Amino acid sequence: MPEVPLDFPRAWVEFTNPDDESEVMRCDLTWLTSSYQCIFGGGCRGIYADAPDMGCCTLGAHFADKDDERRVAGFVAQLTEDEWQLKPAGDVRTRDWVEKDDEGARKTRVVEFQGQQACVFQNRPGSRQGMGCALHILAAKQDRSHVETKPDVCWQLPIKRAFRDVERQDGSTYTEVTITEYDRRAWGPGGHDLDWYCSGNTEAHIAVEPVFLTHEPELVALMGEGAYAELRRHCEAHVRSRSALALHPAD
Incomplete structure (x- = not known):
């Protein structure tokens, strides 16, 4: 079973954020x-068959918030037909790439093209621009991180960050910041219905580095520079001392 x-069993570490004593990283x-x-592009089967x-x-x-959408909009304005297969003719309007879901939350548009539904920025197989996200391709061309160009949820996956307010027995409080695997459950109830998913799949645990x-x-x-260094x-x-119980079974 892949x-x-x-x-x-998982191994965890907790430490105070060196740059913010009100946060404990978990x-x-x-x-x-x-x-x-x-x-x-190298074995991924997609979440739907x-x-x-x-x-x-x-x-x-x-979009995480207005700032997230505003940042992405700045890079959408820089996309040309050399990066974006589905770029509309003429000036790109917000409605060309933003829509609302059933609950009114703003998101990138989903369109059907070549028989497959996906994000409007997703170049289809065989496109001259290159298969994959147009915003990711733009980042590579500009020699910048895709963290800058793509919506927050896109570059975070499959890392999950969660916040929780904690009160100690002495009455003091802190914000617990959890950094963990974005597994099927993180997608909500529908995550269990995905036809394929990567984070716990042995086919995707093939990296040379962790x-x-x-x-x-x-x-x-x-996390910030200081917390990441810690x-x-x-x-x-x-890595030097872990026990067999702490290994990810997909490894």
């Missing part, structure tokens, strides 16, 4: 030291 069960060492890598080439971009991307190194830009963006120290120690 995909492992959702529940298995980090999943099992996930962060695993050999996961994105295999889009009827759109196998679309990866996890079938549903479009919800997640905490290959996803450094994403982790720095999620996380890296703990991850390196864990």
Whole structure:
């Protein structure tokens, strides 16, 4: 069975954020030291069987907030037909790439093209621009991180960040910031119905280096420079001394 069960023993580390004493980082060492890598275009089957080439971009991307959408809009304005297969003719309007879901939340448009539904920025197989996200291609051309050009949810996946307010027995409080695997459950109830998913799949655990190194830009963006440096120290120690129980079973 290529995909492992959702529940298995994990090793965690907690430490105070060096740049913010009000935050305690709670980090999943099992996930962060695993050999996961994105295999889009190299074995990814897509989350739905009827759109196998679309990866996890079938549903479009919800914006985290107005700032997220505004930042992406700045890069959408820079896209040309050399990066974006589905770029509309003439000036690009907001409605060309933004829509609302059934609950009124703003997200990137989903369109059908070549028989597969996906995000409007997803170039289809065989396109001269190159298969995959136009905003990702733009980042590569500009020699910048895709963290800058893509919606927050896109570059974060499959890393999950969660916040929780905690009160200690002495009455003091802190914000717990969890960094862990964005598994099927993180998608909500519908995550269990995905036809294929990568984070717990042995087919995607083939990287030479662990997640905490290959996803450094994403982790720095999620945690900050100081917290990432501390996380890296703990991850390196864990790699040297971890027990078999703490290994990700998909490795």
